[in-house]
Amino acid sequence: MRAPLAPWLRTTVTLLPLAFGVALAQGVESAELAELAYAFDTFALLMCAVLVLHMKPGFALLEAGLHGSKNAINIFMKNYATLAIAGLAFWAVGFSIMYGAPLFVAGYEAEAYPGAADFLFQMVFAATAATIVSGTIGGRMKFPAYLIFAVVMTALIYPFLGSWHWGGGWLSEMGFYDFAGSSVVHAVGGFAALGGALAVGPRLGRYVGNRVVAMPGHNLPLAGMGVFLLWIGWFGFNGGSQLAFSSEGDARAIATVMLNTNLAAVGGAVAALFLSWGIFKKPDFSMTLNGVIAGLVSITAGPDVINGIWAVLAGAIGGVVVTYSILFFDKLKVDDPVGAISAHGTVGIWGTVAVGIFGGANLGVQVLGTLAYAGVAFVATYALFMALKAVMGIRVTAHHEVGGLDIAEHGAEAYRNADSLNNPVLMGAGD
């Protein structure tokens, strides 16, 4: 016969299963909580990616509206092609170059969410960097030349440059700070656009002697709609760049980021509106639109650290910078129908530097980093377009340019009333 357990042991034995049961249940619980956090992080990142996707029609409408109606289809084709190409090239190659992930995102895992969600969010950034160029070279570049650029940009140039900072490269090690891509996306896109503009040259008739001939956009309501979509999408662009959503700290950071993003957009809009009022004697619409974009680009490097009134100020300075930058590039006879070199390029530099001034980052590193981004993006893109120029030509004929790329490149017209011949009061024709 076994000796009975000592009473205290008996108690312990009695209670232990209960305690272990509780602890076990708690383990299950804890795993469930972690799982819910994972699911929430995933969904939030995907929603932000979808918000950023709103920027694609945003750019398409802005660019189409600011070009002549004879080029509207071509603008849309380039924007669709850019998104398609980014979806393929950045998926097959670019993402791997930028983040060291496997080719084709195959089997890639991120920590807080599935690799596929991480990729989708990063892919729309790559598409943005490339799309910025499409407006600047509008109205005169051959469609195939642009397609090749978009492939190289999303497969190689943007990923290579992005790896310097977001891929953990040398700029990251130096303490460079670019939260959502004032430099990585916007300065890169803007200075790539400069490379394209120099390679392809200005539109025919744009510069006559020292005079800049106004070539107003054909449909400013489209442009107005486009910038609203950019503004909306930017909340995903900057907010989602926190890349984590489920802790209280993340939540606070994202709310702060979104508030500062809006304050800077507002600062840029107001500054450009009043500055253009001063310069042109009337508050200018397309300058105000560029002011909104400039405000947004100004805060993109530091929406988490440039707070409140400083965000307004950073955006307002961006609104001033974009206005003078547009006038400056026109003086240089660099033709940019949509002002993207200035709004994304010049202001992208400003936004990066602003984190050194208002946000506590090392100013020298910020300057070095953004100049490196702008410089290499410019040189790489210029070299690419010059090579394409030598090999296949990048500019359409004068005849095609005057007639418009829609007919020349796509055999169609953006606006038609061919089946309305019996209704003469349409589209203003009968007024």
Place this chain on the structure above:
Amino acid sequence: MRAPLAPWLRTTVTLLPLAFGVALAQGVESAELAELAYAFDTFALLMCAVLVLHMKPGFALLEAGLHGSKNAINIFMKNYATLAIAGLAFWAVGFSIMYGAPLFVAGYEAEAYPGAADFLFQMVFAATAATIVSGTIGGRMKFPAYLIFAVVMTALIYPFLGSWHWGGGWLSEMGFYDFAGSSVVHAVGGFAALGGALAVGPRLGRYVGNRVVAMPGHNLPLAGMGVFLLWIGWFGFNGGSQLAFSSEGDARAIATVMLNTNLAAVGGAVAALFLSWGIFKKPDFSMTLNGVIAGLVSITAGPDVINGIWAVLAGAIGGVVVTYSILFFDKLKVDDPVGAISAHGTVGIWGTVAVGIFGGANLGVQVLGTLAYAGVAFVATYALFMALKAVMGIRVTAHHEVGGLDIAEHGAEAYRNADSLNNPVLMGAGD
């Protein structure tokens, strides 16, 4: 030598750390759960704010489409300026007046999410109240006068009125019920628009003797797109107004709110479509669009308590009210190019009263509250505009009005084909 512990104390001592460990782990766990709920509440509110932001291009497109093409840029400029001004003035001052928060939202904390998220959600409501006015006074008001109105509206008038209910003021204490702002936002915006319309007077040539001269909008597809954006944005407007997302009760409330919101929109659309069919012998497009808005405004005070068929009915009555209200104001020679006084003002009153009829609120208090909102918004805005009229003038010259505000106020035209001279088949000109 110490006396040994009594056996039962020994057991207790043995097991206590385990029990405490479990309890401690559970405390951590519980904190993590609370944190996740906080993060989720934050993200959900921010997403709703971004949805409401869709209403800005929604209003801009609707208003631009229903005005002549000569005023399209001016409409967009006012809508951008309104959003920018709300982003500054409601941030600096208005939010503090409305909710007793610190100026500049500095250090403000909400309970379930960061103060910045709370502010962003409330800011887009302030912008909505102001934007409602921009369409009604379109085509004849000086741009600077509108800017000053927008500042006063988002810094003072809307916050002061909003404090009566959402800021915990006297109407709140009386049991007034306005879930998402049929009165606080829409009746206020709509009757402010009435104040503006009376102060600035009708467009030239709108009323000839007793005849109302039709001045049809220049681009109804823009208006059609605009109202779809309003419909989409309203899911954030009403759904987000639950202001809490993480409990089962909140989830049920939000789903109910969104369903009732859709049912009322549908009721308003169908009622206006068929009523206009009866009145004009054909189903009218712009009346159907106003029916959608009216349906949405009708449910905005009580989307959580006016359920199912009653939501359809409330919306349908809104669709009838907006139709007759538009005809009524035209009889009074109050010129409202977009019908905002009726769709937001008159129907805003109806929506508030509807909660007393279908939703269990005190009917007397609902009537009192909504009339107070409508009355004070009207008087304040009318007084403001009359003061501006005396000081600086609020109406453009007849010459400018006939030529359009786009050229007069902004030196630009919404639609141009200046660079398309060699392509005669554009925009219908060659057909």
Place this chain on the structure above:
Amino acid sequence: MRAPLAPWLRTTVTLLPLAFGVALAQGVESAELAELAYAFDTFALLMCAVLVLHMKPGFALLEAGLHGSKNAINIFMKNYATLAIAGLAFWAVGFSIMYGAPLFVAGYEAEAYPGAADFLFQMVFAATAATIVSGTIGGRMKFPAYLIFAVVMTALIYPFLGSWHWGGGWLSEMGFYDFAGSSVVHAVGGFAALGGALAVGPRLGRYVGNRVVAMPGHNLPLAGMGVFLLWIGWFGFNGGSQLAFSSEGDARAIATVMLNTNLAAVGGAVAALFLSWGIFKKPDFSMTLNGVIAGLVSITAGPDVINGIWAVLAGAIGGVVVTYSILFFDKLKVDDPVGAISAHGTVGIWGTVAVGIFGGANLGVQVLGTLAYAGVAFVATYALFMALKAVMGIRVTAHHEVGGLDIAEHGAEAYRNADSLNNPVLMGAGD
């Protein structure tokens, strides 16, 4: 006097409350976690429903842009009416037929979220199926006839067909696989459109002898914006169809679904772009737009099981199928102004079959199921329209068709400059 407790019992009694307290707290905790998961599932599904709602303006803009300007208002009226009718008819009757829920969704409960959220998500699917038809029969059908179709489609036809699979009916039992509705929504909508097109006949002047007369759309930028909205909305359409969001497995599935959805869209766009380039010698815009839609429809049956390169391939084949299908139906003199029969119908069949080829589903069942869907949708819709034809007529007069449905059916014009007579440089009229 009571005997004292044995020491070990005393210990047990001492510690039990603590242990029970912990366990009890944990029960509360567990309930809170479940509640948070419920709230998150609800919000995520509602956000997906709102994303799908973006497809309504998407379809409206696409269809309006591809029709003549004389029919733009009519297109918008049909799209608004479809959404309104779906919101009423699918709510009152259809949802009950499809899922066995109570009429009017009254008291309906889903498992992981409120019944109202489940209904809203399913309702936008019903609206999509009906809307697909509105473009195909554009420009010649009487508005009342379309309204009656929309009622029958969303109350009876779509719900009846949907019940076969998603309602747990015979196809579900056979192992048919259609994740988000290549067949249930798109093939049904596309072949209903075929029924409508055959019943109403081609537009006047469309087929002259063996020649197909081009009737180009009046506003391709609208169409371009529309397809961007479809692309955006499809992330909710396919992603939300997982119908559960809060587990790690769900999160992984949704991210995979969204990635594959994008890859297929990209595959379709690229294939249609290059194929049209080959056929027409120029990359065609409207074919590229149809390629995007075709890519999206191709993956909709199996976005969770057709992965990576196979998603690209499935989409690309869709892009090829839509191109030849459009040419084929024109050969047959079946007039489809927007290509919806091909993009949704033919490609809907392909997408369903693709899950049998690339995704492991039973190929025979997939073929049987999709043909059953296409066949019954076609026959039911054709029969309905032929009955309406006999009873009330479904086609407008030739006079009305030539003048456009906007004036004939709605007494309005989409584009006007009536108040701009003194500004001759508007809308291209003066260039």
